Amino acid sequence: MAIQVPNISGNYTRKAVVAVKSKLVEVEWTKQQLRSKFISEDMDGDGKLSKNEIKKVFKDLGSSSGFYRAKKALWRADADDNGYININDHEFEDLLQYAYDCGYKVKP
Numbered sequence: 001m002a003i004q005v006p007n008i009s010g011n012y013t014r015k016a017v018v019a020v021k022s023k024l025v026e027v028e029w030t031k032q033q034l035r036s037k038f039i040s041e042d043m044d045g046d047g048k049l050s051k052n053e054i055k056k057v058f059k060d061l062g063s064s065s066g067f068y069r070a071k072k073a074l075w076r077a078d079a080d081d082n083g084y085i086n087i088n089d090h091e092f093e094d095l096l097q098y099a100y101d102c103g104y105k106v107k108p
């Protein structure tokens, strides 16, 4: 018993350090946060996200090439091929999934 106690407390300590570290450095954007972020970037309020609006979001998320990301996102999510992501239908869900899959981290 006397030997097990320090082992247990050692495990707790290590877990605590990992938890603190991931909280500071490795927190990914949740889908809900991404949703709010994209909606807030619909600057002209027309319910659609243009390539420029999407590009700005990816840049804000930390992408080094917002243009490339926006192009890929549209290619993947713009189902009716009109050059915009409609916020009120499944195109927007596909866009969120794409952004989420990129795994951007929240800046400290």
Ligand SMILES: [Ca+2]
Residues within 6 Å of the ligand: 042, 043, 044, 045, 046, 047, 048, 049, 050, 053
């Ligand atoms: Ca818009």
Ligand SMILES: [Ca+2]
Residues within 6 Å of the ligand: 078, 079, 080, 081, 082, 083, 084, 085, 086, 091
């Ligand atoms: Ca569309």
